[in-house]
Amino acid sequence: MKTIVFIAIVLASGAIAGLVHGTVNFAIVEPYLDQAIGIENQNLFASGEEEDTLEFWAEYESYRIWQKSGQVLAGVILGLAMGSLFGIVFALSRNSLPGKNDISKAVFLSVIMWVTIYLIPFLKYPANPPTVGDGETVVLRAILYLSFIAISGLSVVVFYKLSKKLNGNKKYLALAGYAGLMVITFVAMPDNPDEITAPMNLVNEFRFVSVLGVSSFWACVGITLGFFWKKFDKTPQMEYS
Template sequence: MKTLVFIVIVLISGGLAGLVHGTVNFAIVEPYLDQAIGLENESLFASGEAEDTLEFWAEYESYRIWQKSGQVLAGVILGLAMGSLFGIVFGLSRNSLPGKNVVSKAVFLSVLMWFTLYLIPFLKYPANPPTVGDGETVVLRAILYVSFIIISGIGVVIFYKLSKKLNGNKRYLSLVGYAGLMVVAFIAMPDNPDEITAPMNLVNEFRFVSVLGVSSFWGSVGIILGLFWKKFDKTSNLEDS
């Protein structure tokens, strides 16, 4: 497989998985976003920061259409980005991943990355709908979120490499090591500083559909890149071990 083919299949895989993510979000997350923004508007009217006028709703409709129309496009852009990271990691690690064939190896890695780069950070810093989140703390929250992802990502690489050097049941020690690292990070890292003022059932339902959306990306990207790799990498073959 040529380098250009590798780059192209990685980008197409990420873009397609991002399209799936954006479409799923459009179908199941948008209703919750509308509901949350509706509460935000009510709060603006109650506090006197905005008036319930035709002009307000005209302006609201115009930017909500812009925001909604960006859902799928942003899904593709995010898919290209995360798909690129997935492609790099898969390209470098595929021969050491468990799995009978290249598709199962890619799926294994996508599940691993979903778990370590998304689900574990989500447990500490879960997604929030628009009514939750102070503009003043957005930089702090971004630093905390990214730091947690980096700790989890680097942690899993270190402990995965360690597990390869251990034999038999000792390999489970690396799993314990990763879990220990994340427990320490979970306790040591500050919580999200913003108070949740929205109804908890709305927040929890939003978080649930948000997880489904992101999971649709990671579920798709592994399968798609694995299938492309199988088709285009003619150097793959079966060897005795």
């Protein structure tokens, strides 16, 4: 495969999956965001930080439209970013991934990455709607979230390489090692420092639709890159020219 084609299909599959992610979010997550921001506004009025005036609502509408309109665009940008990571990992691991063809190999990898760099970190640091989250702790929360993703993502690579050196049932030791490390990390890392003041049913429903949105990305990027790879790569072993 030509290098330019490799880059193009990786970026295209990321952008398409990001477009799907943004569109799904627009359809199913936005109502919960509106609801949460409504509570946030009521809290501002109650605390006296803002007044319930026409000027407030005019300003609110202007930036809220900007925020909503960015959902799909941000989906494409995030899709390009995560799709690039996915493309790199797929290119480096394709020859050793299980599966009969490129689509099944890419889907297998997308499931692994969905679990390790999204679902497991999400269980410790789940998504929160607006009105949950203190601006003073945003840097700490970002560090914690990224750290968990990095620990999970890097350790799955290490334990995968370890499993290649083991034979037969001993390969499961690597899986157990990864699971053990994740349990230790889960327990050892500090909790999100922010108190949840929003209604829990809103928070839980928001988290559910958030998972659906991100999952739509990982499902789509695996299928799309696998399809493109199958279409454009005619070599049995990966070759770049």
